Amino acid sequence: MLAATVRVTRDLDAAEEAVQEAYIRALETWARDGVPDRPGAWLTTVARHQSLNMMRRQETLATKLPLLLEPDAPERLEPDPGMIPDDRLRLIFICCHPALAEEAQVALTLRLVCGVATPDIAQAFLVSESTMAARLTRAKKKITAARIPYAVPSVGDLPQRLDAVLTVIHLLYATGHTAPSGIDLVRDELTGRALDLARMLRQLLPVEREVAGLLALLLVHEARRATRTDTNGRLLRLEEQDRAAWDRELIAEADQLVVAALKSGPPGRFTLQAAIAALHAQAPSYAETDWPQILTLYGELLRIWPSPVVALNRAVAVSMVDGPEAALAEVEVLERDGRLAGYRYLPSTKADLLHRLGRDAEAAEAYRDALALSDNAAEQEFLAERAKLARPP
C-alpha cells in the first residue's frame, strides 16, 4: 500500500502520512459500514486520494498533478522498470540508497517500507529509541537536502545495495521471530513477508551467494518456528524443543542452499549463520550437536563480522566445547565491553552459565537482570520461571 501510494506522491514522508490517514479513516468507516470486500484495495484508494489532497494543498507540488489524474485507475503492475518483480522489494532497493550510511538505509527502510516501529528498530540496532529517532531524522534530512531520488536502481547497481537489502529482510524476519515487544513471541505476518522477500530476491539474483545464505537462514528459523513455544505460548529453549516437529523439508532446502553457497567461494555472514543454523537443525539432540564445528563457524563469523552479539553466541558454543567456566569468562569480557548493555540475551546467557556451574544465587540475579530488559510477555514469563528455578532451596 505504501508502495502504491509513494508512486503517487514520489515522497515517502507524504506517502507514509497518507497511509496512516487511510488507516484512521478505515477504522471510522469500517466500524460504521462494515469491512469492504477488498480492504487492501479500499485502503490503497483512500491513501491515494489522501495523498492527492495533501499534495493539492501544497502548491509547489502542482507540477506532479498530471501523475494523479487517474487516482481510481487499477494498480499499475506493469511495466516492470528495474526487473524487480515486487512493489515492496523494489521499494526496499530504492530506499537502500548508497548515499546514506548503511545503518541509516536499513533503519529507514524498516521504518518506511516495512512499517516496523522505531522502538523495535532501535532494539535491533542496540541503541536507544531517541538515538534511532535522531538517526532516522538525519537520514530523511539528507534525502531532502541532497535530493536523493526515489528511483529504481539499474540492474548493475543492485549488488552495491544488496548487503543493506539482505539486512533489512533479516531484521524484518527477526522482528517477527522474537517480537521485541508485545504479548506473542512470534508475529507471523512479518516472518511470512520476510520469507517471501528472500525467495523473490533469490529468483532475482540467483548467483549471489549471500542471498542463498539469507534464504537458508530464514528457512531453518521457519522450520523450527512452531516448536519455539509450547501450547500455552511459553518460550521453549533449543534443547527443550520437539525436534520431531521441525519441518524437515524446509531444513533440507536450507541445507542444499548452504552447501551450494559454501562450495562457490568464501562465505559471507548470512551463509555462515545459515551453516550454523543448519547444523543445529540436523543434530539429533542438543547434546549430540556438532559443537566443535559450530564453534569454528562462529570463529569465522566473528572474524568477518566482529559484532558483540556474534561473540555472545560464540560463547554458548564455547560452553558446549570447553565448558561453562571458559564461556563465562568470555561473557564477562563482553559485559565489561559495555556495547551489549541493555541487550537482554547477555544476562540471560550469563544466568544459564552460572546455573550450570551451580552458582544459583548469582544465576537468579542475572535472570532478573534479563527480565528487566525484556518487553516481550512470552520471554518475560520464561525468564521469571528460570529465575525461580535457579533460586537456591
Next chain:
Amino acid sequence: MAQYAVLIFEQMTPGWPNDISPEGMQARIELPERIAEQGGRIVAGIAWDEPGTATTIRGDLVTDGPFIETKEALAGAFVLEARDLDHALALAKLAANVHGTVEVRPLIGFEIVEAS
C-alpha cells in the same frame, strides 16, 4: 534542477599540477561538454594551484601552507546543475578519472558578484 558542488581531491605529487597528462588535461577541457550531453550543466569551475602555494590565516596568525595537509588535496571544484543526486553522481563520475576522490554536496547558496 538542483545545484551541487563537485569537489575534486587529487593525489598530490611533487610535480603537480604540471605533471597532469595531456589526456587528463583534455578530459578536463571536454568535461562541460560531456556533462551537457547527459542533461546536466556546469555553472562555474575553479582550479586551485598546488597546496604549497597556500597561506593560512587562523585568528591573528598567518602561516605558510594549506589549512590541512593531506595526500589527497583539494585540486578543483565546479558547480553543477543536475536533476537529483543520482544524476549529479553520474555526472560527477565523469570528472573522477583522476587518481583521487570526488565529493558531491548540495549547495544552499551560490553567487557570482558582478563588477559594478
